[in-house]
Amino acid sequence: MKRHHANRLSLLLLTAGLVLTGGPLVWMLITAFSDPEALAATPPRYGQFSLENFKVLLSAGNIIRWSINSLLVSAAVTIAQTIFNSLAAFGFSAGRFKGRESLFILLLAAMMVPGQIVMLPLFLFMAKWGMLDSLWSVILPAIASPFGVYMVRQYMDSIPMQMSEAAQIDGASHYQVFRHIYFPLSLPILATSGIFTFITQWNAFLWPLITLNSEQNYTLTVGLSTLQDQQMMDFGLLMAGATLAAVPMVAVFMFFSKYMLEGMRKGAIQ
């Protein structure tokens, strides 16, 4: 009986919390699918269903091209990070080389550098190597992440040494130990950090805005910001754009979440 009450209470709390945390996004959807005329009325009438905002949005600019660019960047960065981060994490976790900890701390210190500080020198660097206005300028600086290395290493540290020792007695190389023991065992955390990475890249705004110049090279966030018309605040159109930017991420999460949560569950039984 008591348990039942507790459950009801937590259900209530969770639902209330959901209204607060998910509310803004629901509002985004409502606005995006509302009739623009009704929205512009005084007082505005919300919730009159219409696809007009999306029609206008899709007829303008290169939304498809921008989405492909965003997808390319996010996928390339995610794959590269999965490889480089897990390799480095393995090196830090299983390796016993000199300077291991100082190198690791150096990497940790990198987490504390606000990206905006290095923006100008990095911009000059990209310019010097002719990478401005290409997706490389967005991809390259992100192909390894100190935070990712840190997360994966923490996870790998919990893998018992005996396993790799046993494998090495059987004649496995360090790479094989990584490939057949550490990498597969770390898949849960790699999936988690992979999703984080993908989302972060998809959502990146300021840096692509500064380096990408041609319209066909824009990522989705940059492209959408060009649709903003300062004088005529067309919120319906803006929210439709925001929806288009957010929906693929939901799809990514839906697609990978099973894999990720499954991994988390397995990792948790240890």
Add this chain to the structure above:
Amino acid sequence: MSFLSGSCLDKKKLSPKTVSAFFLSLLFLLFSSRVSAEMTLKIWDFPRWLEAGQSTDRFTWITGKIKEFEAAHPGVRVELTKLTWQRGHEKLKIAAISGNSPDIAPGTVPLLFIKENLIEPIDEYLEAGDMEDYFPGALRAFKVKGKIYGWPWYMGGQLLYLNSDTFAAAGVALPRSGRWTTEEFRNSMLQIKRHMAGQHGHYPLGLYYQKDETANLPFLMTFGGQIIDDSMKFSANSPEFIAGIDWVNSLKKDGIIPEDSGGRTANDIWTAFGRERRVAAAAFGLWGINALKNKFPMNFAVVHFPTGTEANNGSFLGISGFYVFRNPDLERVKMAMKLARFLTSGQNQRDLVHYTQFPTRASSGNIYKNDEHMSAAWQILQEGQTTFADSRWPQIDEEFSSSIQQALLGKLSPQPAMNAVAERTERILSEESGSMKEDIGQSSLFAKTVAIISLLALIFALLSKQAHLIMVIPAVSITGLFLFYPLADALLLAFRDYRIGEVGGYTLENFFRAVSDPKFMMACRNTMVYSLIVVPANVFTALVVASLIFGMRGRMKSFFRAAYYLPGVASVVVLTMVWRWLLNTEVGLFNTTLRWLGMAPVGWLTNPDIAFWSVIISGILKSPGGAMLIYLASMANIPTSLYESADLEGAGPLRKWWHITVPLLRGTTTFLMITGAIAALQVFAQVLMLTDGGPGISTQVVVYRVYTSAFRDFDFGLSSAMALLLFLALMIVTLAQKYLAKQEVEYLA
């Protein structure tokens, strides 16, 4: 050891072959989009007007003109980069200063670039009759030290707009011949105020004072005050100007303008005037005429600004054109000049009729013959004035605008505020001129040393043949190359006097300037408040939500887990766009609801005492996403035996949670606190997009200040010094928390 079962997860997904195939196709896609031509000119432009049949594309006109030009000049390809009004100027400045400018860019006379010797004068490229064809004022606007630095295109200006219907309904006559004195103006406004009585959020007049906005400056200059006087001295601290500020403040006291007028933006006032019609008078650029005729039809009139002296109080003018960047390839410059001349030719200026801006060439003819508003505007603008033509104006404007905002918000009293600006401006104006362009292209010796040391370490590591070390190298060297190398470059600047107009030697001055910069001090305070509130709130929310979800079963559990996580995948950009919409003073949901309930609307983003709390709320009310998942995973690791023994002792759920769950999750909590604090201390995008640091300086945060001082004021020394201070703070936070936790941070363990 059920751990091993993890290895049976699908391995194929990430096999090396798939990965390399993906990369190759990526490479192909990236490079296949490049097409070569004999000459490719790069032109950047801002969004202009909507051509007939277009609903969002404001580049149709220039795209068409470019096609025409390409057809007439075979072998020339023109590449258009579409700027946005919001970040376009910054982008252009960054590109130009770093030597990556386009061939042609739009705008008013580019004084900064001219000083940096980046712009090619057009004098040699003028053709017969051009000089006579241009209105003298237009050429004068682009003239610096005897040379003309751009092709004038259109002339715009700021006008005072009146809603004729509201005036008529209140029984107030429009000013005769569009002119009125301050007293006539106040009386009219008071009459309208009486007419509006009882309507929340309705005001006779809307004002906004932002950087780069000159529309409302005439209100401050109504008693003859000037910002920069004829002898090039800052004079906004003169009695005449202070009288103007006091007058505007007295309008506030009379309820003619809203309390938070200093915090309103052009967008707010436009929405209130053009769309919601809650404001009867407001000043905007010429574009308003177009908007009020087409998108938001209204009976309106354009009139002069009120004046408190005998002299007229002129509105501010702006003359825009296209300018051409210098280039060693003279053929290229010649072609760029041709394109710029073509775009601004008399024939093409006739199209300005869609843009409601005035042509700058006589040969375009009188395109507004039958337009009463534009004809009235033309008369008003004849008496207009221009802003201080100096490359240091943006810096002065930055200081001036934020002090004016604060003076109008009652945060500072006018005279001392303006005196302080005068002092800072004096410094800005007294500085030597110099160029930083040559210097900036060279990376510093220090950064080079860092690079060489890293390279040596890399070689050593490779030679050492230690497999583990080699595996670490890619990640470490990428971080080194794209983070530490530029960081070294940036931090070195902290110890140099390095800004527009001055490239000096090594100094500690930047740090003194940082701590005496009121914006930076406000930024530090705000960032601290933000972190102290938002981080614990977020972590606590994640903990509570995770605990509640953890106790659930089956479908319910999956549902809540997904529902709480999903909003977290939306970007800060998207979320901030939504928050801006929710919090909008005029049409946002919050204020619409308040109005509906009959309550006074709140200046969520315009009231300096509230704006930062709005930023904080938007930081708190977001999905606990990642943190929640991490907590969930950690909870799964707590042995159930602990709960079972607690059950035996008869402990309730809350006691179990507090005495078992929470303490055992301490490692995870510390981890989330540290990463949360590191992220919170770097809060930036929200502020940039929600409030842009205003109203006044009320929502400045550290990274925002670092960003603006670098990319808006081009004071790289100051910016780097502030960045270094932030970096130190981040170090201290991390070390302190680690020390306090006194335990190895455990993740998922």
